[in-house]
Amino acid sequence: MENIKVTLEALQKSISTRMSAFESELKKSRSQSPTIDSLTMEFDNFRTFVVDTLRSIELQVSAIVRANDAMEMRSRRNILLLHGVPEGRDEDAVKTFLDLTRKHLTLPQLSSEAVSKSVRLGHQGKDKPRPLLVKFNSETIRDNVWFAKAGFKGTGFTISEFLTKHRHGIFKAARDLLGVSNCWTQAGRIIALDRHGKRYNIASLSDIENLKQSTASKPSVVSAGVSATDQGIISDAKNKPRRRAASAKRK
Template sequence: MNSRRKILLVHGIPDVNGEDTLKLVVKTLSDHLNMPDLSVADVSRCHRMGSIKSGKQRAILLKFKQLSLRNQVWYDKTKLKGTGITLSEFLTRDRHAIFMEARQRFGVSKCWTKDGSIFVVQSNGSRRRIVAKSELDSIPCGSDVQRPAPSAVVASSAAAPPKSRPAALPAQVNRSRRIVKK
């Protein structure tokens, strides 16, 4: 993630044939974020990602020369509400998969990324940093999501094929934490 620190992905800017992507993104962000000092010289790399598909807008990778400017744009992203343009961090494939799973389990408003790390608000209101999928599995969902008891999952898996179990409710065994003596 260290090599991706200065990179943001810009979503929602329509593809135009023969566009100058760099100028288009800089103008769009400077207008919407009220940053007149943002210029083409502040960006070291800018290009569309992926292949062209009809009806789909491709994300734009935007790498800044200075981390401070990238952070200023990142923290001003709330000014983009209602414009159809969104910003996201350029996560690795594994971290992106964990982040999308967290959003599905806990909701969009309770999951976010910051500097490549994934954060989740737990049911007790505390924040937790997630690094691996196993950590995500160890967080209990809030009272709005009903998970079956571990014994019910084991009993139902013996009686029925595994495909009958819902995909959103993985089998989870709650274990007490081990206390390490020093």
């Protein structure tokens, strides 16, 4: 954070110096009857300087956002969300969670001592039950539950990681692009498979834009740069002479 502060102060000083110099040049030009070309050149130089400065500030701000997001995600490392669990009056959230995991997951050793707390997340609504937030006492226990989550398949219950708002937005955008089955998270990291089975770590919306352009520029099936339809045509073309030769021999 201190480095970013120093950088921003240096940029502010640089902009002030450049603006003063530009103002001085304008005053000098007035007394010398400046041409349109000279004023245009001065303006273009100043505009380039401002654009470069703003881009540098944007990079610094992005670095701050990433650092804060990573720190917040680390604080959520021991937390999982259980979705689809009906809400009951005066429910014991820890007991509800343990009853479900013991029934559907292969974790008979899981006990209430493993759970630090369990609460409903968000405001209660009429349409669907709120997610059950479960915080574990250790990463190991949390990971055991996470890797056993396939036991909930077909039950209507699902487990997800407690992503930050920033990462949740990126995760949703990745799923919209590649499909739900091709995107998942692991320890807060967003992982995606493109239609060719290549794996990507998605860290920003710009990564998704790059992936969108990459997938759009490639055919749906890759085999030496030939599409699936063309491969079938070429294959048939190669086989036809052989079929004809075999037919001629039989005759």
